Structure formats: C-alpha cells, structure tokens
Amino acid sequence: MTLLQLTSLRKNYGSVAALDGVTLSVPAGSRTAIVGPSGCGKTTLLRLVAGFDQPDNGTITFDGQVLADGSSHVPAHKRGIGIVAQDGCLFPHLTVLQNIGFGMTEDRAAKEASAAELMSMVGLDRAMLARKPDQLSGGQQQRVALARALARKPRLMLLDEPFSALDTGLRAATRKAVTDVLSAAGITTLLVTHDQGEALAFADQVAVMRAGKFAQVGSPRDVYSRPVDPATAAFLGEAIVLPAEIADGRAQSPLGLLQVDDLGYRGRADILLRPEQISVVAEGEGTAGTISEINFCGPTSDARIALGEGFSFRLDIPSREMLLPGDAVKIGVSGKAHVFR
C-alpha cells in the first residue's frame, strides 16, 4: 500500500527549477533513499513533504489525504510527519528531556516516562536527559533528535542527511541504530543523502536525482547494476564504460567477448562493468593490457590500464601484485555487462 504519493511536483526559486516534475510512490513501512549531488533538489523535495515550503505544481498525498496541490497546503504542524535534520537541530536552550518532550501533549510525568523509554530505544543513557544539547557528542545529538521526532509517533519519518555531520566510524554505527529503531517501530522512512553508499545500504527503494528530476527509481541492486545511463552509473559507484558491438547476448568490446544482461539487443551500444567484476593479474587468462600509470595507496593501488586501440580505464588493483608502469597484465571479467540502450 502506498503511504506517500508525490505526483509531478514542481518548485521554482526565481528562474531556477529546483524540482522539475517529480513523481514517487513510497510504500507503507518501506525505506526510500533519495540520492543525488548537492544542489539537485533533494532537500527541496524533503521540505515540500515536511510542509516547510509549498510546491508550485503537483500534488503530495499522504495516506489518502492531499497535503499540497499547488493551491491548498496543510501546514507543517498539522501533518504529523517527523523529521531529523542534518545537524539534529536540537533546541539549544532546552535540556534533552525538554527537547524530547517538546512536541508531546501529555502531562509532565507521562512525558518523562516516554522520554526515558525513547532514550533507551535510541541507545542513550537516561542520565543524559538532564543535559543540555551542547554537552552531547554529534552522534548523541542525532539520536536525541530521532527520539524527539519519534515521540510524536509519526507514520512517516524524514531524514535529511542526518549522518553526514558525523565522522566515518560513528556514521555507520548511528545509521545502523537509526535503521533498526525505525524498522522495529515499522515507520516509513524517506532519507535524503548525497552519499551513494549510504543510500544503497539503507534503503529498499533508491531514487537517483539529478537537476530536479529522478533519473532512476528502483531497488538498490537494480539501480547499481542496471543504471539507466552512464551518468547514473558513475554517480552510484566506480563505472567502467566500454564501447561494444552487441548480438545474441554477447558483446565484442576492448576487453574481449563479454556476456551481457540484454538478450534482445543487436547493434552498437555502451556497456557497463563494475570494478568488482574485473580482475587484473600479472600472469594468467584474459585480455592483454599494459599498466600505464600506478599509484601505491596501501592495500590497493590506483592504476590506469591501457588496452589496444588507445583505450584505457582506471581501476583499484590489489597491491600484492607489485606491478610497475610498463608491466604487461591479463584482464579477466566475471559476470554480465550491462547494456545502455
């Protein structure tokens, strides 16, 4: 069942189209990630759903109720949609307890009881309830922000790059904690991020956004291994795009004859390989190539590998091969290549 439905949403700031016709269905209980480079319009989209801004055109429907349709608009405080912002956005003048209790309507004792429960839910010590936000670490602030949003028992939770201000180690741990809490509570979640890894790891559904539009919407595996175009492929991870002549489920390419995922296509097209499909060895089976440039980076080395006909590509290869510029190598490919039709 669809909980949130966005249809042809448009929003202009002056002459710039921040959103240029966005349509998306978010199933109840699912986790959807909207990923795109900065300035692509993803935060604008989140602000429209939260009710902080109004769309110029298009409709937002939540649980069958129209929240905004270009003329009418349900204000943010009547939507019952939770949001956790990039930096937590805790009220600096209130304690953790007062922050969590901010949106609750219960009496003081009930507030304290639920706040304590929420604190353990997000994995924080109850003793912190008396603290001020500036006495918490970044990760703790994010968890309090989540607890504060959860306190209103929202059916939809918006996460606006909530992990990007955290350092790498804390980031994965906080993300896991947040995912677990939201899943356990069965809350539908919409995450906005510019980090592809985060989007792919977090979501059941990923929407890749570019210049105010969705380039592709699908499952994480689908958008990663079957992207619609080279730009989407490159945004979601390292991409090796090769020209090829395709027929009968096979492609003739600079890396030799490869199997492709498209059995019906015939003719010239670009194909995609991901680096994990390629192995480079000093001796063995495969297409011949030459190391034209190599930078040692510890466990792996950043190499440029030249093939015949002036074609070359970049790849991280294991450093144990001890390769040097000018060395001849064999390149093996496993799995199918993806065809950009």
Added chain:
Amino acid sequence: MTSTTETMFSTAPRRRSPAGSSWTLTIAVVVALLALLPLGFVLWATAATGWDTAIQLIFRGRVGELLTNTVLLILFTVPICTALALALAWLTERTDLPGARFWSWMAVAPLAVPAFVHSYAWVGMWPAINGLGAGVAISVVAYFPFLYLPISAAFRLLDPALEDQAASLGLAPFAVFRRVVLPQLRLALCGGALLIGLHLLAEYGLFAMIRFDTFTTAIIDQFQSTYNGVAAYMLALVLVLCCFVLLGIEAGLRGRRRYARLGPGVARHVKIAKLGAWKYLLLLLPIATAAFSLGIPALTIARWLIAGGWSIWNVSEVGLALWQTLVICLIGGLATTAAAVPIAWLSIRRPTRASRFLEGCYYLASSMPGVVVALALVTVTVRAILPLYQTVATIVLAYVVMFLPRALVSLRASIAQVPVELEHTAASLGRSPGNALWSTTVRLAAPGAAAGVALSSLGIMNELTATQMLAPNGTRTLAMAFWALTSEIDYAGAAPYAVLMVVFSMPLTWLLHHQSKKIAGR
C-alpha cells in the same frame, strides 16, 4: 556573535608570553582603577558622611518621591519599549511589510536625536506637558531603538531550521513564536532593556525640560543651587544602588543558557510571513512611531528655525560651539579608544580570569550615570588635585569612564577577526613582537578602532550632564549651548544647535545599523 566567539577561541594562543602581556595588563589595571573611581567615591562619601547622617538623608520623603518616580518611569517605559521594538522588528525582519528596509532605518533613526532634543520638540509642540505620562511617552520614542537594534539583529541571526523543526513537532505558528523564537531573543531583550533602564536613570535634560524629577535631576539641582555636597552624595548612592538593582535583574533574567545554533551547517534564509490585507493596517505602527519619534522633532525644529529666521544663526557663536564640540569629541574619542586597546587585546589574545574581571569592571563603571561620574570627579579634583579641576584632562577621563565599552565592543570584534597566525608569521619573518603586532593586528583592526572612535565621540557629542559639570571655563559645546538657550526659553535660538547635533549624529545611526547588519552577516 558566534563567529566572533569562534574566532576568538581559535585565535587564542595556547602558550603565554608573560613578558609582552604584563605591560598591557598593568595599563589595563590602571585604566580599570580610574574607571572605578566614581563608584569608589560614592562608597567613600557614604562612609565619610557617617551612619546617622546617611540614614537621615536617605530615608526621607524626598528620596521616597524620587524613588517612586524612577520606579514608575522604568516600569512603564521598558515594557512599552519592548512591545514596540518587538513588533517593529518582527514587521521589518520577518514579514513582507511594504518598505520594510525603509522602516527599519526609521526605527533606528531616532537615536540621532539626543533625548533632550526629543523633549524640547514635545514641549515645543505641547507646552503644557509634564510629569510621569510625558516622561514615559518621550522616553519611549527616544529609547526604543536601543531594543529595536538588538532584537532585529537577533531575528536575522535566528536559525529558521529550529522553527521548521518545531512546526514538524506539531506547534502552530504562534506557539512556535512563543516557545522557540522568543526564548532565543532573550539576550537581546535583556541587553536592550538594561540599556534603556540605565539611560532612564542617567538622563537629565529630557526630564528636566518637562519638570519630571528623577535622582539625576535632583542631584544636579542640589549641586547647582546649594552645592549641598552630602545630600547630593546620598542621592548618588541611592542612584548607584538602583543601577545595581537593574544590573542584578538583568543578570538573573539573562541566565546561562546557550542560544547559538548547534553543530555545523549554514543557516537557511528566513521565511517571510505574508501579511495579506493586514499589511495596510500593520503599516500604521511604523508610520505612527516615525511620526512621534522623528516627525515631532523635525516639525518643531523646522518651526523654530523658520520663526527665528537668519538672526538665530550667529555664525561666530554657533561656529565656535561646533568647533569646540568637534575638538572635544575627537580628543575624547581617541582617548577612549586608546584606553580600550589594552583590554581589547588581552581579552582576545590572552583571555584569562583576570582579563574577564577587568572587562567586567569597565562595564560596571560605564553603567554609572554621568551625574555620579561628574560629581565624583568634581569632588576629587577640588579636594585633592585642584589644578585638574575643570580641565580637559578631567572631562576626558569622565568620557573614558562613560564610553569605554562602546570602543571596546568595536575593537574586540575586529581584533578577533585577525588570526594570531599573522602575528606569528610576521615574527617568523624577523619582526619584533611589537612590530609584528603593529604591522598585522593593529593594521587590520584599524576599521574597528575607527568605529570605536566614531561611536564614543558621537556619544560625547550628545552628552550633557557630565559635560555641564566638568567642562573647562569658557567651553560651550553644542549640547551646553542648546541647554543654556532652552533654559532661557529661547527655543528659536536653540534650534540651530539641535539641527547640528542631529546632523552630526546621523553617522552614529548609520554606523550602528550597519554594524548590527554586519554581525548578522549581511
């Protein structure tokens, strides 16, 4: 504010070099002792008076009357100013009010009109006004910008994400204002209200003109008519106690909560409320405010100027007053800024408990009313160092005590903007510590120093109370000449002096408004 503090901490060196800073510290301590002279004097005078006499002089009907007047004046003026300033700041900063920028200037412009000129204008318009009602009305139009400035600056600094967050937590717009916006304006509200309270305690001309008695007018009456030292000292003591009460209330209300944005990230632009058809009704507020705070002074002065014709422009007298005013403003401004340099540098580069304590001393000293400062310096010079009585040195010291914080605020902010690394780099390139300081920090902080000179000298221009009591014989500043003429009911003759004071105060207004915008990063 945040950026200043951050820069301050990031530029604060970890290492201490006692040799360089000990001289600076010594100078800063000497300045602080001089600044605390008036306060020390009041305590000394009380002790010298003797317990019985002091009790007799303090607990009498006259003091009770003055206290009632003062308390009522503050109780009416400060809340009205707060409501007016809050409403105007919201309208000009957060709504689509037509001409918001213009009305923002109009809300600051009354500062260019000295308080006693406001009073002169109202008396010119309605000669019969007097008493508490008149005192409150004129005080509101003369002083509300002291609250408008910090509140509108705070509105610009507020992080709109917090308001969005509160709305997502189910709060209706008015509840968001009450529970999220208002608490964040607390520092601005407290600071502005304190400033107005202290001005109400210290002001002489405004209240003397409408025959409303406060401690300050009573002290000056006593001083001028009978030179009744002891009675004046005891009134001064009660006045000082009133100041302490205000400072204490403000410190208590301000609290220790943190209000700045937490965490990294850039605040989004604020949301502008659409007023719709209400805008025409709400426009009446800034129009009415401007009519009373600027229209009345402009009308009255224009009327007297026309009535007086060319004869009131006695070029030699007006010119001399202007010249003397400019000279004394420049000397006072430079001295005040120079006196602020050591503590400004210490508080940024060598922040210690001692430097914070010294800074507190300067602020405390400057919150003493001009009449107390002047009374102290008159008595001390007459009794102990007669050659300094009614000299430029004494009056400049009074200005330093009264206006040092104005110079300090500008200097501190600009020194904090200069990374200490520049000084280190200059030193690594072979400059001596003094030379390194001069060629980097001092050069780059020069605009702040200039603003400090401007702010303090423009304060001096409109100062009447202390100037009257301390000015060397033969001195006649614009404010003194204006006051002397209005005292003789020569309102037309006073008009040219009022015009000059307003014209020369315009830059102050511009500078203050500009600085408050700069703090907000616009």
